[in-house]
Amino acid sequence: MSVSKRILADEGKPYSKARKIGNVLKNWITNPYNVIVLISIILLFALVVSPLLDMIVTTFKVGPKDASRAKAPVGELTLYYWQRLFNSMISKNMLYKPLGHSLLIAACVASLSVVLGGVFAWLMVRSDIPGKKWFSLGIVIPYMIPSWIQAMAWIAIFKTPAIGGNPGFLSYLNIVPPDWLSYGPVAIIIVLTIHYYAYAYILISGALSSINSEMEEMGEMLGASKMLILRKITFPLVMPAALSAFILIFSKSIGTFSVPAYLGLKVGYYTISTMLYNMIGQQQTAIAYGISLILISIAAILILANQLIIGKRKSFATIGGKGTRSNPIPLGKSKAPICVVLVVFILTCVLMPMVLLFIQSLMLKLGDFSLSNLTLHYWIGEGISDIYSGYPGIFRNPMFYKCLANSFKIVIVASILATLTGQIIGYIVSRGRGTFSGHLVEQLAFIPYLIPSIAFGAMYLSLFSVEKSVTIFGQKIVLFPALYGTYALLFLVSIVKNMPFSSRSGSANMLQISTELEEAGRIKGAGFMYRLRKIILPLSRSGFLSGFLLIFVAVFKELDLIVLLVSPETQTLPFLTYSFMNNNYEQLADASAVLMFLIVFFVYWFSSKIFKTDLTKSM
Amino acid sequence: MSRIELKHIDKYYGKNHVLKDINLVAEDGDFLTLLGPSGCGKTTTLRVVAGLENPQGGDIFLDGKNIVNAKENYFEEPGKRGMDLVFQSYALWPHMTVYDNVAFGLVVKKTPKDEIRSKVMNALERMRIAEYAKRYPSELSGGQQQRVAIARSIVSNSKILLLDEPLSNLDAKLRIEMRSEIKRLHHDLGTTILYVTHDQVEALTMSTKIAIFFDGCLEQVAPPMELYQNPASLKVADFIGNPKINFIDATAKKNAEGTITVTSPMGTFEAKKELLVGIDELPGQFDAILGIRPEKLTIQTEPADDAIKGTVYSVQPAGSETIITLKIGDSTILVKDLGIKNFDMDQTVYVRYSHEKANVFHKESGKLIKKVILD
Numbered sequence: 001m002s003v004s005k006r007i008l009a010d011e012g013k014p015y016s017k018a019r020k021i022g023n024v025l026k027n028w029i030t031n032p033y034n035v036i037v038l039i040s041i042i043l044l045f046a047l048v049v050s051p052l053l054d055m056i057v058t059t060f061k062v063g064p065k066d067a068s069r070a071k072a073p074v075g076e077l078t079l080y081y082w083q084r085l086f087n088s089m090i091s092k093n094m095l096y097k098p099l100g101h102s103l104l105i106a107a108c109v110a111s112l113s114v115v116l117g118g119v120f121a122w123l124m125v126r127s128d129i130p131g132k133k134w135f136s137l138g139i140v141i142p143y144m145i146p147s148w149i150q151a152m153a154w155i156a157i158f159k160t161p162a163i164g165g166n167p168g169f170l171s172y173l174n175i176v177p178p179d180w181l182s183y184g185p186v187a188i189i190i191v192l193t194i195h196y197y198a199y200a201y202i203l204i205s206g207a208l209s210s211i212n213s214e215m216e217e218m219g220e221m222l223g224a225s226k227m228l229i230l231r232k233i234t235f236p237l238v239m240p241a242a243l244s245a246f247i248l249i250f251s252k253s254i255g256t257f258s259v260p261a262y263l264g265l266k267v268g269y270y271t272i273s274t275m276l277y278n279m280i281g282q283q284q285t286a287i288a289y290g291i292s293l294i295l296i297s298i299a300a301i302l303i304l305a306n307q308l309i310i311g312k313r314k315s316f317a318t319i320g321g322k323g324t325r326s327n328p329i330p331l332g333k334s335k336a337p338i339c340v341v342l343v344v345f346i347l348t349c350v351l352m353p354m355v356l357l358f359i360q361s362l363m364l365k366l367g368d369f370s371l372s373n374l375t376l377h378y379w380i381g382e383g384i385s386d387i388y389s390g391y392p393g394i395f396r397n398p399m400f401y402k403c404l405a406n407s408f409k410i411v412i413v414a415s416i417l418a419t420l421t422g423q424i425i426g427y428i429v430s431r432g433r434g435t436f437s438g439h440l441v442e443q444l445a446f447i448p449y450l451i452p453s454i455a456f457g458a459m460y461l462s463l464f465s466v467e468k469s470v471t472i473f474g475q476k477i478v479l480f481p482a483l484y485g486t487y488a489l490l491f492l493v494s495i496v497k498n499m500p501f502s503s504r505s506g507s508a509n510m511l512q513i514s515t516e517l518e519e520a521g522r523i524k525g526a527g528f529m530y531r532l533r534k535i536i537l538p539l540s541r542s543g544f545l546s547g548f549l550l551i552f553v554a555v556f557k558e559l560d561l562i563v564l565l566v567s568p569e570t571q572t573l574p575f576l577t578y579s580f581m582n583n584n585y586e587q588l589a590d591a592s593a594v595l596m597f598l599i600v601f602f603v604y605w606f607s608s609k610i611f612k613t614d615l616t617k618s619m
Numbered sequence: 620m621s622r623i624e625l626k627h628i629d630k631y632y633g634k635n636h637v638l639k640d641i642n643l644v645a646e647d648g649d650f651l652t653l654l655g656p657s658g659c660g661k662t663t664t665l666r667v668v669a670g671l672e673n674p675q676g677g678d679i680f681l682d683g684k685n686i687v688n689a690k691e692n693y694f695e696e697p698g699k700r701g702m703d704l705v706f707q708s709y710a711l712w713p714h715m716t717v718y719d720n721v722a723f724g725l726v727v728k729k730t731p732k733d734e735i736r737s738k739v740m741n742a743l744e745r746m747r748i749a750e751y752a753k754r755y756p757s758e759l760s761g762g763q764q765q766r767v768a769i770a771r772s773i774v775s776n777s778k779i780l781l782l783d784e785p786l787s788n789l790d791a792k793l794r795i796e797m798r799s800e801i802k803r804l805h806h807d808l809g810t811t812i813l814y815v816t817h818d819q820v821e822a823l824t825m826s827t828k829i830a831i832f833f834d835g836c837l838e839q840v841a842p843p844m845e846l847y848q849n850p851a852s853l854k855v856a857d858f859i860g861n862p863k864i865n866f867i868d869a870t871a872k873k874n875a876e877g878t879i880t881v882t883s884p885m886g887t888f889e890a891k892k893e894l895l896v897g898i899d900e901l902p903g904q905f906d907a908i909l910g911i912r913p914e915k916l917t918i919q920t921e922p923a924d925d926a927i928k929g930t931v932y933s934v935q936p937a938g939s940e941t942i943i944t945l946k947i948g949d950s951t952i953l954v955k956d957l958g959i960k961n962f963d964m965d966q967t968v969y970v971r972y973s974h975e976k977a978n979v980f981h982k983e984s985g986k987l988i989k990k991v992i993l994d
Binding site (some may be wrong): 015016019020023024027306514517518519520521522523524525526527530533535536 | 692706771
């Protein structure tokens with residue numbers, strides 16, 4: 001912008017109000033910060049707040065199919081759906097029972113995970129256990145594997161002829177597991193715990209390693225026993241982290257869909273998330289949205305409560321952040337048995353599931369573990385009409401390639417766009433620190449974290465299933481186009497749902513770039529876009545890449561978020577695996593799950609090797 | 620020609636009033652130093668001049684052109700003001716080589732390549748860092764980075780050069796070296812310089828003019844030696860000078876001839892009319908404070924008519940000078956003596972000073988009422 005275009009006030013000219021107003025407007029418009037903030041706020045409102053509102057409105061309006069039952073015309077305000085949900089003949093089966101199941105599962109998973117994660121954290125951080133490097137890697141691997149793959153492995157082991165049709169591994173060994181162990185709440189709780197304990201481990205070990213070991217040594221010098229020190233000193237100090245892990249795992253597992261779907265639906269054991277999916281399937285949209293809102297409220301309240309607790313007691317977590325020289329506590333005689341237990345745990349929970357899934361994918365007939373039964377049919381075989389309706393092996397199945405291509409398409413587009421928006425939001429948050437706009441953008445970008453994936457999918461289904469427009473002065477303006485069945489919807493939902501992570505990594509990245517580097521460019525006359533191109537983006541490149549990889553893995557293994565939104569055209573690899581499982585094409589599902597695991601593991605390995613990224617940060 | 624004038628500049632951060640009605644002029648070729656304790660508003664003033672902060676009130680004129688008009692919300696873009704800034708942190712772009720750092724501003728202005736090359740090499744040679752052109756900032760020492768930052772600011776021949784505590788990150792030896800370098804640079808380029816520092820020695824040794832800030836207010840603007848010898852207030856007198864100026868409680872009485880008589884433990888003297896300022900509004904008799912610089916006092920062991928008796932409290936010889944603490948009555952007095960002197964503790968000594976070399980301040984307002992004759 002040149003000087004001549006500006007309204008100039010030269011010395012001696014009298015004050016002019018018109019010039020002032022002109023300048024105020026020009027200053028506002030030409031300040032790039034304001035423009036990005038405005039666009040971000042509009043977009044965040046449209047993509048985060050409005051779907052939520054839309055969902056709420058839907059539950060209070062009579063839908064097209066329910067006019068006669070609700071005894072009101074279509075579109076009328078009604079409490080029909082909420083009444084049906086909370087107080088009707090079917091409330092018990094539709095809401096209270098699944099909700100009870102979900103709460104039970106969440107409570108058990110959260111407590112078991114915190115105990116297991118806490119013990120591992122103490123062993124890894126505090127004790128003198130050998131081989132810490134390998135153990136700590138083994139301990140977090142379960143969190144890298146999508147939980148639905150773990151559920152598949154569970155089925156492969158515990159399936160009994162009574163329910164699953166073919167015998168599982170244990171049945172083959174003539175150890176017939178009881179039905180309650182194969183499917184249902186116990187199975188769901190164990191599988192979710194094996195997945196989420198790693199999350200508790202990450203949080204608690206972080207807190208433990210920030211505690212100065214001198215505090216424990218002081219106790220020792222005063223003559224306290226190891227147990228007493230643990231109980232009176234160590235435990236209270238990690239309490240905030242453990243509590244926070246409990247709450248976060250609770251809220252994550254209450255909304256999880258895939259594991260209860262794999263392990264519960266076969267025996268008619270519904271949780272709130274599988275019921276929600278069921279309702280959408282039955283076209284009972286308003287009821288499904290009502291269930292989603294209940295789910296969102298529980299998760300949101302828990303997460304906000306967690307922030308309150310963390311906020312109040314965070315002084316605990318930073319104790320002795322400087323110069324911690326921790327003296328490991330000797331395990332003494334119990335060292336060897338503990339090591340053995342750990343090795344067995346990692347073998348059975350990490351290695352065995354994957355190996356078993358792989359072996360099962362090689363078995364022509366399920367349940368027959370003899371060598372002669374091994375085949376590559378489900379990997380590369382041509383379709384034979386009497387096996388699985390003539391489905392060929394995954395590498396000969398055009399559907400598989402299509403889903404693989406879809407997955408990569410969605411993952412690449414969504415991760416690039418999500419990282420880019422994350423950087424921009426990060427820029428606003430870091431540069432607008434202490435201002436209202438910066439705070440507002442930060443809060444809006446955080447909202448998706450409060451909403452369980454399946455409910456988030458339901459929200460987007462509600463908003464984008466039909467075109468929404470307003471007519472102003474006879475002109476139709478499309479606010480939300482009908483995107484159902486398009487890739488655009490999957491891109492959008494993946495970008496927005498991952499916004500809390502991408503914007504957090506973006507703002508961490510931007511905070512590292514001193515504002516003076518930008519100001520030095522301003523002084524030299526470089527405009528905003530020029531500074532962005534020549535200074536900010538080159539300096540944020542490494543943060544950009546690690547942010548990209550975080551989102552990449554998260555989107556790639558996602559099933560809960562998109563399960564309501566995919567159409568036959570836009571299926572992804574996790575969805576294909578899920579449909580193979582639903583059709584009992586187990587070996588095909590196993591083959592594609594093993595492949596998925598290899599891809600995810602490769603990306604983790606690649607990013608930690610090349611970019612030194614700590615991917616545990618995204619969890 | 621580059622003259623910069625600040626008129627009635629007011630700046631708030633929220634409710635915090637950080638610049639209070641600042642009026643300041645730097646004439647063409649001035650080396651104007653903004654001096655003050657940390658948090659006094661000197662860096663903010665510099666950033667307002669650069670255009671990195673916008674004031675809520677006041678005007679700035681650059682060579683008569685209005686570049687800031689807060690009342691009309693007009694603020695010229697920083698890049699269009701024709702100024703250059705050296706940041707305290709240097710703010711070198713770590714992903715660019717020294718050459719690219721220095722060339723950046725010229726590239727933005729789409730200068731032809733040949734011209735960029737000659738200008739950049741010229742600036743680098745000027746700062747004696749031409750051999751590092753291809754290095755990255757992280758491969759240079761602190762002093763070399765400082766030279767790059769200065770080279771970057773002089774390459775486009777800006778009208779005004781702004782320097783924000785540029786030497787504060789250097790060690791003592793390098794700081795003295797860079798001080799003379801910058802002073803020489805100012806002489807060679809003839810550019811108007813605005814220089815921010817909290818180091819009074821830097822300010823006194825380099826500037827043509829010093830503007831001293833306290834708490835967002837401009838306290839005094841004067842050439843360094845005038846500031847040192849005739850500080851406008853007790854605050855300025857206390858801030859400038861090391862060791863600190865001696866303050867002695869006194870009473871002053873106005874005389875019919877327009878002179879005043881000052882009485883204190885340091886004796887009684889009559890101050891000449893032509894050295895007095897702003898005493899018309901003061902009452903006939905008032906409390907005053909006598910200000911005497913430690914080096915203006917001389918010590919002798921023998922009594923004399925105009926010498927005041929005191930006892931030695933402590934002695935600090937430092938080779939080139941000796942600082943002696945004396946007790947005179949209830950007052951503690953510092954004396955700076957060039958050369959090595961030794962006295963016993965509690966020894967009785969006699970101090971002399973020239974009344975013409977003593978400042979007198981009005982105690983209540985803190986204002987200077989009697990100047991000294993400048994050396």
